[in-house]
Amino acid sequence: MCRIAFGLCLLILTCTAVWSGTLTHEQRDARETGIRLYNQYKAISATPFLETAAQAGDAEAQYYLGEALRKNNRFMTHESQKWLEAAANQGHIYAMIRLGRSGNDLCAVTGNCPSGSKSPGDWLRHAYQVALPLAEQGDPEAMFLMYKITLDTDWRAQAAEAGHALAQYGEAISIEQGAGFYLFRSRQQEIEKWIKASAEGGYPESMERYLAILAEREDWEGVRHWQHRIAETGYAPGIFELGMHLAHEPERYGHELDLVKGYGLLSLLLELDGGGNLRRFAQHIMPKVAAKMTPEEIEQALEFAEEWRATHPPVSYFPDKLSIY
Template identity: 50%
Template sequence: MSTHLVCALLITALSSSAFAQTSLEQQAAKEQGLILYNQNKAVSAAPFLTVAAEAGDHEAQYFLGECLRKKNHYMNAEARKWYEASAAQDDLYAMIQLGRSEKNLCELSQDCPTRKKAPIEWLNEAQRLAKPKAEQGDAEAMFIMYQLTIDQDWLEKSANAGNAIAQYWMAIGEQEGSGVFLLPWKRSESIAKWLKASSEGGYPKAMMAYVAVLYKEGDMAGVRHWLEEVAKTGEQNAVSTYGAYLTHTPDRVGYPLDLVKGYGLVSLLKELDGGGSAQVYLEEKLPEIAAKMTPKQIKEANEFAKNWKATHPPLSFFPDKLSR
């Protein structure tokens, strides 16, 4: 084998290794950015998402646009740039956000960005891409069509096709009066049906809503099961509620007393510093639980929290992907 060929192969191998390493770093940055974004820490998330966005990751570009729009409270030039980069890769969510930006606060300060397409053009493009997939039975595409048209039929089709988010919104819509039910209890049955289906599909918001339905019905065994299941997803309210009920502060659903596990779970909310109202709850609840514990139990609880964090998804508020 010639020296030139050996050198060429070596350079190729080294380049491939460097590319793979960079990709791993970009993916790790994206994942960290999404964790922070889902904890309502958009400002902290932006630098991490930027790493992956600049490498061309359309999902990172979309969420970076979300971070920048939320930070500035309107569709500024920087946010639009990343939405457009994502939309250029056929990201339907980015197209919808661009399509929703008809009127913005930037008009008051007269610094609106130059648009590649008008909002209606982005919405039309999203519909052009989504409709064929929806007509072929793609449940997410059906949900996208609902977002684009506000046609309830698309939402129901998506829900019937198994989209957990669509199932959740079917339930919410019926709770707010949509749909026709000749008998009042049929509405309640339908709401519970959709929430159960969405919960079984793994959607945390539906799980929490279903817990409330089961509690109202007096099904404490169901409440205990689903509250534990949703806590395992990292839903921050579920984690804190599950922990409080385990420590009987208060005892509302009949869990056996477990101070170690309960304290450990509630203490996880520390990582939400700066995200929502979790810190206020934490500062009140942890001392209340600790007053019932020995120093040894608190040490065990801290170890439990460490192990839980290593084996479960990060805490999250699970914000809607298509936020306003």
């Protein structure tokens, strides 16, 4: 299951984070809880958990804490910059890039950006110096980060060829928007090639795009297969779609009616009480499903949901770890 969710926000990548000391069990739990809440658009709730691990010297927690504080305030503050710099000083390339982009932050418009140990340009140059040797050694993540640092699409192409799922998605979107020289059919084939590769690499948005391609071909068996795979990553929209179709509220792709699993999957979304609308959508559909179930079936559905939580990645929106906002 972890292989399916490869590279997607919750995994800690060796080229982007360096640990300072060893976390206790409680500190590790706090870090994972904080990241889970952050990825559910609950940055305010995530903050105290991330602080626990960040104060223990965990670079990944420091990065997410800096991002949570920045997003909560809608611009870079002294506190958010402090934690991003703490992560960056441990070799966290994402933190270096975020600091390097702070010159474009809202605080730059209002003229009250906090002063840091390095200028934004210095942080980008430092990120380049750290990422380049890793990229030259063939590290796909470092290649993708070189693209983020330089905006040179050759780096994204190299990362895609090396199997980086988000880079592959980026290649598909770029080609779809007109990059390169292709005849119509060959352009579509190239887009599908990268979408499928990215989907197989575990990127949920590519999975959704590939599912749509299969639906256009009326490959309903393929559609059903990918609906299950999307949900298994923990991607909240994918869980909603599968739950809705299993419960036939409505059903379009030939799923056998399974009220227990459908209701159970929809119930997983009730914890999404931060941003997004999926909790509200689930609350709208669940009474309709429950009306077709016995009390015993509802109990079975809730037991199914608990088992799912124990054996699958957390429910997540998978926001871009280095979003432009």
